[in-house]
Amino acid sequence: MRAVIIDYGVGNLFSIYSGLRRVGFEVEISKEPKGSEDLIVFPGVGSFSAVSKYLVARKEKFEVLRSNGTGFLGICLGMQIMFEEGTEGGLNKGLGWLKGRVDKINHPRVKIPHIGWDKVNVIKYNELSEGIDDQYVYYAHSYVAYPTDKSVILSTTSYGIDYPAVVNIGNIVGTQFHPEKSSLVGRKFLTNVYRWLRK
Structure with missing residues (x-):
C-alpha cells in the first residue's frame, strides 16, 4: 500500500512519515x-489560510483521485481543510468535501491552544474506531470543525465543548488529533486506516 504525504512547504513531516511506515x-x-x-x-x-490556497489550487486533481477511490487522510489542519471554510487568518475556502465551518474553540474557561493529551469518545463504530474508544491521544490546535452533517462524526473529544475527533465519509477520513504523536493508540488508528483501505 502506497501513501503520499502532501508537502505544503511548511513544518516537519518526519513523524507522520515514520508513523505510516x-x-x-x-x-x-x-x-x-x-x-x-x-x-x-x-x-x-501550517495555517488554514496558507494551506487552503495551496490545496484549493490543486482541488481538481484531488477530486479526480477521490472519485477514483483513492483514500484521503487529513490530520488536524489537514482534516479542517476538507471542510467548506475556515476562519483562521480570515475567511478562507476549504476543499468542501465535508459540510461545515472551521472556527476557534469557543469556550471562556479553557486555555487556547489546546495542547496535550485528551480522551476520544467513539459515538459511531466502524473499522476506523477499533481500539481507540476511551483512549488518550495528542492534540495541538486552537480551531475545530463544526460539521453541519453530524453523521460524519465517528468520535468526539471534550475540551470545554464537544468537537469532532474523527470524521469519515466514503474514502475520506480526518482526525483532529495527531496519530503520529499519540503513541500506541495513534499507531492503532493508523493500522485501522491501513486495514480500512484494504477492504
Whole structure:
C-alpha cells in the first residue's frame, strides 16, 4: 500500500512519515499527488489560510483521485481543510468535501491552544474506531470543525465543548488529533486506516 504525504512547504513531516511506515505503508513525501497512491495524506502543519490556497489550487486533481477511490487522510489542519471554510487568518475556502465551518474553540474557561493529551469518545463504530474508544491521544490546535452533517462524526473529544475527533465519509477520513504523536493508540488508528483501505 502506497501513501503520499502532501508537502505544503511548511513544518516537519518526519513523524507522520515514520508513523505510516511503521504500520506497513510505503511512504513518499511530495508536493503533488502521483495518481497511483492508495492514500493521500494532508498533514497537520501550517495555517488554514496558507494551506487552503495551496490545496484549493490543486482541488481538481484531488477530486479526480477521490472519485477514483483513492483514500484521503487529513490530520488536524489537514482534516479542517476538507471542510467548506475556515476562519483562521480570515475567511478562507476549504476543499468542501465535508459540510461545515472551521472556527476557534469557543469556550471562556479553557486555555487556547489546546495542547496535550485528551480522551476520544467513539459515538459511531466502524473499522476506523477499533481500539481507540476511551483512549488518550495528542492534540495541538486552537480551531475545530463544526460539521453541519453530524453523521460524519465517528468520535468526539471534550475540551470545554464537544468537537469532532474523527470524521469519515466514503474514502475520506480526518482526525483532529495527531496519530503520529499519540503513541500506541495513534499507531492503532493508523493500522485501522491501513486495514480500512484494504477492504
